[in-house]
Amino acid sequence: MAAIRVLLVDDHPLFLEGLQNLLKARGIEVVGTARDGLEALAKAQSLHPDVVLMDIQMPRCDGLTATRLIKTVLPDIKIVVLTVSADDEHLFEAIKSGASGYLLKNMDAKDFFRLISGMARGEAPISSELAAKVLSEFARQARQGEPTGEPDSDPDALTERQVEVLQLVAQGLTNKEIAAALSISGNTVKYHMKEIMQKLHFRNRAQVIAYAVQTGLVNPNT
CATH class of the missing domain: 3.40.50.2300 (Response regulator)
Known part of the structure; x- marks a missing residue:
């Protein structure tokens, strides 16, 4: 380490x-x-x-x-x-x-x-059990229309590849697993995540996933 x-x-x-x-x-x-x-x-x-x-x-x-x-x-x-x-x-x-x-x-x-x-x-x-709880709560908020994201976040600013990365993150995949699934390097995955957080004005992966679920970019049940 x-x-x-x-x-x-x-x-x-x-x-x-x-x-x-x-x-x-x-x-x-x-x-x-x-x-x-x-x-x-x-x-x-x-x-x-x-x-x-x-x-x-x-x-x-x-x-x-x-x-x-x-x-x-x-x-x-x-x-x-x-x-x-x-x-x-x-x-x-x-x-x-x-x-x-x-x-x-x-x-x-x-x-x-x-x-x-x-x-x-x-x-x-975060453990897989707690991550599942977080995604379940995000899905509940999305169904009920509760705000989970920044008002000036613009999902259209994301590239097609960044949306693909975000979909895999929401499914609980690690950076290594995402890299293998998309045939890209781990550093490229990290770069895309950094760009996603900057474009959507968030501080961590969990907040990005919450917004993605609410706006329909990803389905936490897939």
């Missing part, structure tokens, strides 16, 4: 220490830790990590609020929620707030590192 600079945010010292040791053993640099959302914002601004692993329930400022604050001032930092909460409301709110992924603390270490390492390839660190 390529070196990743990580900021850990959790209000439980024992968990912080254990996770820090686990990450270091895998060659991941932990640049700092924080015990609440406000401290996380300050540390993110001073340390500029690549990734923030963020708990939700913390004193002073919760993780969802902190995610919105950090993404406002530092939009390029990737935030992954790491929590005990499998609550659907927390999951959906985290994605809407700009989180790039959502992981549960009871997951196996092997799966955790597999999903984290996928971030270097532009993949969203």
Whole structure:
């Protein structure tokens, strides 16, 4: 795994220490830790990590609020929620707030590192079970006409190839699987995803998929 600079945010010292040791053993640099959302914002601004692993329930400022604050001032930092909460409301709110992924603390270490390492390839660190919940919620919002996208997003700005990539992303394929399906390189897939997010004015893959479902660009049930 390529070196990743990580900021850990959790209000439980024992968990912080254990996770820090686990990450270091895998060659991941932990640049700092924080015990609440406000401290996380300050540390993110001073340390500029690549990734923030963020708990939700913390004193002073919760993780969802902190995610919105950090993404406002530092939009390029990737935030992954790491929590005990499998609550659907927390999951959906985290994605809407700009989180790039959502992981549960009871997951196996092997799966955790597999999903984290996928971030270097532009993949969203979220389990297949939680991803299915997100897509199901996006489909429900689309059926009921609830807004899930930016008002100035223009799907017509996408090229035919970018629509093809988006359709495969919505089906849950990884960048590697998309590359194989379209006979293109992984770097080309990453380029197309970057262009899609810029054209539609979104911050992560989940938000792009939500908009695509609502506008009929993709069908989450295919």
